[in-house]
Amino acid sequence: MTPLKGKATSFDIAYLAGVSQSTVSRALRDSPAVNQETKDKIFAIAKQLNYKVDKNASNLRKQTTGTLALLLFEDPTVDESQINPFFLAMLGSITRACSQRGHDLLVSFQQLSNDWHADYEDSKKADGIILLGYGDYKDYEEKLNTLLAQQTHFVCWGAEVHGHPEFTIRSNNLQGGKLAGQHLLQQGRKRFAFLGNASDHSPEFLARYQGMVHALEQAGIAENTVAQLDAISTEQAGFDAINQLHAQGKSFDALFCASDLIAIGAIRALQKKGLKVPEDVAVVGFDDIPVASFSSPALTTIQQNTSLAGEMLVVNLLKLINHQPVELTEIQPKIIVRHSCGAAER
Amino acid sequence: MTPLKGKATSFDIAYLAGVSQSTVSRALRDSPAVNQETKDKIFAIAKQLNYKVDKNASNLRKQTTGTLALLLFEDPTVDESQINPFFLAMLGSITRACSQRGHDLLVSFQQLSNDWHADYEDSKKADGIILLGYGDYKDYEEKLNTLLAQQTHFVCWGAEVHGHPEFTIRSNNLQGGKLAGQHLLQQGRKRFAFLGNASDHSPEFLARYQGMVHALEQAGIAENTVAQLDAISTEQAGFDAINQLHAQGKSFDALFCASDLIAIGAIRALQKKGLKVPEDVAVVGFDDIPVASFSSPALTTIQQNTSLAGEMLVVNLLKLINHQPVELTEIQPKIIVRHSCGAAER
DNA sequence: CTGAAAGCGCTTACAG
DNA sequence: CTGAAAGCGCTTACAG
Known part of the structure; x- marks a missing residue:
């Protein structure tokens, strides 16, 4: 030869x-x-x-790509250099799930403001799109509708596309909020606060809030006694929110945060004010990111199963692409009890 | 219309x-x-x-792809579900650097044992490959040579391809080790230990070890007084290594770990034995992963600039693809003093 | 400044 | 079981 x-x-x-x-x-x-x-x-x-x-030739001929695109978008306010650890974990499980199914994964970061929605599938770079990110859901929804109108194949994490549950994989956030509320009640706490946007701009956080409120109401605690303050999912936002809450003269002995990052920032702010966690304020987070077990005190949190989530995202997208029926998937959250809630022995 | x-x-x-x-x-x-x-x-x-x-058509015609492939491989012993946080950070900066230059990024996890080396460029899915990962360098090297022989365009992080510095972006690990050694010496420590493979199976770790030894020798401490034990970059390995060191009857008041993950595991093992960090043993890690600041005590560590590293990886690969000369890039490490070394006030 | 034509490297009816 | 041929949707000499 x-x-x-x-x-x-x-x-x-x-x-x-x-x-x-x-x-x-x-x-x-x-x-x-x-x-x-x-x-x-x-x-x-x-x-x-x-x-x-040659994949270009074979894809051109077959009119398919064997590739999935992952679009990771973030709140534009977030520091450029850091990606939310929760999404990083998802990225890991999505990548693995793709490899296992013989697909390639195209990864891209986007600002929510950009015109990300159109290109990947139309330009034949990917057979479908996975959307991952936080951000104002109202902005987000608009893009989702464009995707829908263009008949792009996509799935997204977390927020439901109005009227189309089949495109979403989500945690049972309501249940997660309930678990947090119930657990905090079990520790004998009475005065509650919630950090995170609780409006339809942020449906996931809203559901977590509502879940907690639901648990409180069952225990005879009225929603109007609950202090709530908006916070995006960063440490800084958690830190600032606590200071604001205190400036407003709000007091509480139980704090549920919409994400671990918020919780970690909040704990710092509390400790800086001389308050002890969990003695003065019991804190519960959400996500169970890797740092959660390393914070002081170790963070009690509602865990989202990122392995399963990533897997389901890929599986369902592939089904959508192949015009097969998808399973409606809701990931069940789980409470991980550590020290910040005052339950576990130290 | x-x-x-x-x-x-x-x-x-x-x-x-x-x-x-x-x-x-x-x-x-x-x-x-x-x-x-x-x-x-x-x-x-x-x-x-x-x-x-249509990218497939245009790529086919132009014989190029506008895509870079990132191959992330891990020690097969590592728990499947977790990716080393340091590489996750790199992934983030690489993705950003690609987007900024109008390239797509194909991401793939691989076991070092797999036949990952050949396919991406040959099958025209990517113009070049970025290699990222730890693992036995001896196994690694073989694949690298194949890549070289096939004239695949690639760059890799960390370990130098024998005789081809132009394909690598690396930290000045020797300098990093020196910084760690000097800092520990400044704290008055005398009896040193190092956790991490210090052979040519792991050139990066070896250089960190040698850097420390170099600093010690300048202070009149002989290399043969240093306890060294192999450990791959996981918490578990760090934990186990400490136990083994104690079983061997080794004692030390200064511990330098080849990675933060090893350091965190080591600190746990030390604390479990009733030893105080930093009072009994001062600990310094390497990488500055996000959890480093959250461990108790907060970890003093040698920081690698992942933003710059990711950027340079992309920049140099693009230059290689375009047959332009590359800058030889060495990232300068920086010591981040926290509490585990006993230097900062608590 | 514009058009007709070739060709990138495959896959897949169609025919045998 | 095998081959000749068409065609996927572009880009780019070549000619005018």
Whole structure:
């Protein structure tokens, strides 16, 4: 075999094997319509030439890509350099799930303000899109509607696309909020506060809030006694929110935060004011990001199963692409009791 | 304009604009050889049809992809569900750097044992490959040589490809080790231990070890007084290594760990044995992963600048692809003093 | 400044 | 079981 200039093509193999290029193509995709001997010969030559199917050519012909795109968008206010650890964990599980199913993953960060919605599938770079991120849901929804109108294949994490539950994988946030509320009640706490946006601009956080309120009401605590303050999912926002709450003269002995990052910032602010966690204020977070177990005190939190979530996102997107029915998936949250709530022995 | 069945192509635009398809193609790429009026008309129609260039077709024709592949491989022993936070941070900065340069990023996890080396560029899915990961360098090197032989465009983080510094972006690990050693010496520590493989199976860790030894020798402390134990970059390995060191009857008041993950595990093991950090043992890690500031005590560590590293990886790979000379890049490490070394006030 | 034509490397009816 | 041929949707010499 003489070395060829440039990469080998199926024609080179055909020439060397003494068959037609069509046969080579069939053999390489292991078509049952090809004689085993012919196949063996072709495989051997392909291996020798270090031949790889040109994906651009095969995708162009097949009109498909074998690739999924992950669009990760963030609140534009967030520091550029840091990605929310929760999404990073999701990224990990999504990447694994893709590999397992023989798909490639195209990853891209986006600002919510950009025109991210249109391009990946239309330009044939991906068969479908996975959306991941926090941000104002009202802005988000608009893009989602464009995607819907363009019949792009997509799934998203967390927030439901109005009237289309099949496009979403989400945690049971209401249940998560209930778990947090109930647990805090069990610790004998009476005066509650919640950090995180609790409006339809942030449906996930809202559900967490509502879940907690639900638990409190069952225990005879009225919603109007609960202090609530908006916070995006960053440490800084949690820190600031506590200071604001105190400036407003609000007092509380139980604090439920819409995310761990908020909780960690809040704990810092509380400690800076000389308050003890959990003695003075019991704190529960949400997500169970890796740092949660390292904060002081270790953070009690509502865990979201990122492995399952990532897996389901990929599985459902693939089903959508293949026009198969999807399972409606809701991930069940789980409370991880550590020290910040005052329950576990220290 | 009547809506077209399926996606619009450049022929549809040509028909609508009353020009040839060649002209459309030129106009869309903003070729100076096209009349501005014609361009305007074509752009307007393209927008109306929500036209997007088919990347498979254009890549096939241009024989390029506009895509970079990131191969993230891990020690197979590591728990499947967790990715080393340091690499996750790198992933973030690489993704950003790619977007900024108009490239897509294909991400893939690999076991070091797999045949990952060949496919991405050969199959025309990417113009080049970024390699990221820990693992036995001896195994790694072999793959790298294959890549080299195949003339694949690639860059890698950390370990130098024998005789080819241009393919690597690395921290000055030797300097990092020195900083750690010097700092520990300044705290008055005399009896040193190092956790991490210090052989050519792990050149980065080895250099960190050597840097520390170098600092110690300058202070008159001989290398043979230093306790060293292998550990891969996980908490568990750090935890186990401490127990083993104690079982061997080794005692030390200064501990330098080849990574933060090792350090965090080591601190847990020390504390479990009733030893105080930093009073009994001062600990310094390496990487400055996000959890480092949250461990108790907060971890003093040698920071690697992941933003710069990710950026340089992308920049150099792009240069390699375009046959331009690359800058030899070495990232300068920086010591972040927190509490685990006993230096900062608590 | 514009058009007709070739061709990138495959996959897949169609025919035998 | 195999081959000849068309065609996926572009880009880019070549010619005018």
